[in-house]
Amino acid sequence: MGLSAYLIVSTLLFAIGAFGFMARRNGILMLICIELMLNGVNLSLVAFNAYQPAPAVNGAIFALMIMAVAAAEATVGLALVIAIIRTRQTAEVDQYRDLKE
Template structure:
């Protein structure tokens, strides 16, 4: 398979579709958070692919992807803290 932008965008679309299906089909909060993370990683893949294949962008795509990863890490931390707090309150 040749390195083309289309291949990376198709892969990103498939990952995003799997993540959105997982988010809509699951009722477990942890599974929903994992599905959101999968969707964010699909967006990261497409941003990095555009940065690599479009001339003149340089490292801007990678910088934006790093920012999205930082936001995803913060989202996962806050989401997991909320899930733990709810679990502790319902268990007692």
């Protein structure tokens, strides 16, 4: 399989994540969709690394670092969502309208 096939899969995964982030109402599901988008980017990085004309490791290192940052993001994001759900008693993000009213 060529580089383009992997890049198409990565694009599809990113777009699915972006769609879910915009369309779903559940806060935790929005975080899951962010993870999907990050994974799509990771796939493109590893694919670029594998198909470089000269043997390289930079893309794999970038992917590993993005994984670490994603883990930190998931930890803090879930803690935030849990704190908000605890005070608002709902996971639906369109119920969080205190600033609007």
